[in-house]
Amino acid sequence: MGTILDGAAIAAQIQSEVRAEVARLAPHGIRPGLAAVLASQDPASAIYVRSKVRTCEELGLASDLILPPDTVTTEEMLALIGGLNAREDIDGILIQLPLPPQVQARRLLEAVSPEKDVDGFHPVNVGRLQTGQAAFPPCTAAGMIELLKRSKLPIAGRHAVVVGRSDIVGKPTAILLLAENATVTICHSKTRDLRALTLQADILVAAIGRPGFITADMVKPGAVILDVGINRIATREEFDKYFAGDQRREELFRRRGSAIVGDVHPAAFLQAGAYTPVPGGVGPLTIAMLMANTVRAARLRRGLPRPECL
Numbered sequence: 022m023g024t025i026l027d028g029a030a031i032a033a034q035i036q037s038e039v040r041a042e043v044a045r046l047a048p049h050g051i052r053p054g055l056a057a058v059l060a061s062q063d064p065a066s067a068i069y070v071r072s073k074v075r076t077c078e079e080l081g082l083a084s085d086l087i088l089p090p091d092t093v094t095t096e097e098m099l100a101l102i103g104g105l106n107a108r109e110d111i112d113g114i115l116i117q118l119p120l121p122p123q124v125q126a127r128r129l130l131e132a133v134s135p136e137k138d139v140d141g142f143h144p145v146n147v148g149r150l151q152t153g154q155a156a157f158p159p160c161t162a163a164g165m166i167e168l169l170k171r172s173k174l175p176i177a178g179r180h181a182v183v184v185g186r187s188d189i190v191g192k193p194t195a196i197l198l199l200a201e202n203a204t205v206t207i208c209h210s211k212t213r214d215l216r217a218l219t220l221q222a223d224i225l226v227a228a229i230g231r232p233g234f235i236t237a238d239m240v241k242p243g244a245v246i247l248d249v250g251i252n253r254i255a256t257r258e259e260f261d262k263y264f265a266g267d268q269r270r271e272e273l274f275r276r277r278g279s280a281i282v283g284d285v286h287p288a289a290f291l292q293a294g295a296y297t298p299v300p301g302g303v304g305p306l307t308i309a310m311l312m313a314n315t316v317r318a319a320r321l322r323r324g325l326p327r328p329e330c331l
């Protein structure tokens with residue numbers, strides 16, 4: 022069994038740096054502010070967004086939680102975003118995805134001012150990331166790089182294999198790993214002989230959104246595994262497939278009626294040199310990096326230099 026990479030502990034470290042930065046800005050009359058827009062009824066999204074707002078409060082950032090009805094139109098959302106772009110007290114705007122199906126997500130993400138795009142989803146920020154001048158790297162991808170660096174795990178020259186090509190996680194993670202001089206392979210649902218590629222990975226990123234997809238036979242012994250998946254399982258059959266014999270999880274499963282498994286089968290972690298657990302690995306870092314991006318946005322918008330620590 023490899024070393025557990027304690028994402029929650031590293032996220033707490035980053036958060037304390039953000040808190041210190043917020044305190045440094047306060048005497049100048051600056052309080053970084055985040056607007057979080059949650060339009061869908063998706064229960065997981067509601068949990069994530071509330072957790073983001075709560076973290077703002079804990080770190081001294083201002084926050085505004087906006088809850089349009091899930092019948093909201095693209096035009097109404099565009100008007101809302103226009104208002105947030107203009108607000109002096111808002112430094113970061115987060116449009117929680119997924120959006121209701123009638124809304125044109127792409128148009129909304131392009132309407133967010135790039136200076137306030139703390140999720141890093143606007144094409145301007147995507148382009149900046151590609152060209153090595155990222156103002157706001159997407160939070161999950163940036164969190165994984167922070168995790169590797171702060172855990173003193175080398176990236177340069179390593180073969181990083183990213184399984185999953187989403188705009189939110191897979192693609193930006195590959196770009197950031199490349200910027201750190203990894204050799205990067207991106208795999209996806211049409212990749213032929215996936216196992217032959219994952220077996221080459223020194224750093225294996227699982228961002229597919231399918232429970233337990235990466236199995237032990239797909240992992241090179243000693244590899245670093247970063248598991249981005251958060252999949253809820255609710256049947257006994259599924260539970261046993263991943264966690265049979267795990268007493269701690271068994272008790273939680275009985276109490277809650279469900280459990281969370283990542284995109285990596287727990288048995289695959291036995292092969293790893295180091296790995297992120299689910300939950301408590303990559304997840305907490307996403308929120309920490311969102312806070313870091315918001316503080317950075319507050320500084321950049323006022324022409325102040327980037328904070329040194331973040």
Ligand code: GUN
Pocket residue numbers: 115116117118119140160161189307
């Ligand atoms: N949905 C899933 N992950 C994310 C994220 O990082 N940001 C936003 N806005 N929506 C998400």
